[in-house]
Amino acid sequence: MSFKKTISTKVALTKAQNLCARQEKCISDIREKLFDWKLPSTDHDTVINALLENKFIDEQRYALFYAKDKFTYNKWGKIKIEFALKQKSISSPNIKIALEKIPEIEYDKLLETELIKKIKTIKDSDEYTIKSKLVRFATSRGFESGKVFDIVSTIIKKTK
Numbered sequence: 001m002s003f004k005k006t007i008s009t010k011v012a013l014t015k016a017q018n019l020c021a022r023q024e025k026c027i028s029d030i031r032e033k034l035f036d037w038k039l040p041s042t043d044h045d046t047v048i049n050a051l052l053e054n055k056f057i058d059e060q061r062y063a064l065f066y067a068k069d070k071f072t073y074n075k076w077g078k079i080k081i082e083f084a085l086k087q088k089s090i091s092s093p094n095i096k097i098a099l100e101k102i103p104e105i106e107y108d109k110l111l112e113t114e115l116i117k118k119i120k121t122i123k124d125s126d127e128y129t130i131k132s133k134l135v136r137f138a139t140s141r142g143f144e145s146g147k148v149f150d151i152v153s154t155i156i157k158k159t160k
Contacts, residue, residue, distance in 0.1 A: 006038045013047050022058035024065045027057060028089045063098035065092050071102050075114055078102065080142020111143050112151050119155060131156060 007015075015037065016030055027048055034044050051057045063085055070076040070084065078099050085095045118137050122130050131152055138148040 006040060009039065009043045009046055010094065012037055012039045012043070013050055016047055016051055017056055018055075020051060024062050025057060026059055026062040026066075026090060027052075027087050030057060059090055060094045060097060063094040064101055066090075067098035067102060071107070071110070075140070075141065077111070077141050077143030078107070079144060083142070091119060108147070110152070111138060111147065114138070114141070114154055115148075115151060119159065127156060 012034055016033065019025060019033065020030070030048055031044060034047060039047065047059070066085060066088075067081050070081050076084075082095055082099060087099065096122060105143075115134050115138060118134060119130065122133055124130055124133070134152045134155070135145070135148055138152070139145055
């Protein structure tokens with residue numbers, strides 16, 4: 001059992017500023033850190049407000065970076081990105097702006113590319129089974145089911 005000593009508001013603010021300077025953070029990330037650092041909860045808002053005033057935290061900027069990163073590197077769809085941002089208590093308008101910044105052409109191309117990669121790994125020859133596996137794969141990545149069905153149908157037609 002470890003006993004952490006509580007830290008002062010000034011020390012917490014400095015640590016949080018250093019953290020935000022290195023990597024984009026949102027309010028919920030910082031609240032979690034403040035809790036981990038054993039800062040009294042009465043001082044959390046003071047630290048967060050100071051970070052907001054000095055632009056160390058910007059929820060819209062965070063949402064934009066988060067959406068772009070998860071789309072580009074993790075190959076997530078908009079539904080999964082939106083859910084993850086909601087988990088971090090990002091406001092709906094900021095989520096909407098971030099998702100709108102994902103280029104639709106690149107979005108469709110990524111989905112198609114990922115489905116083509118996936119179809120090569122499917123050993124089954126039954127068309128229905130192949131379709132269901134592709135749809136399950138893409139929806140689990142957070143892509144919209146209507147878009148998934150359209151692209152899966154196109155890919156199945158191409159591979160016949």
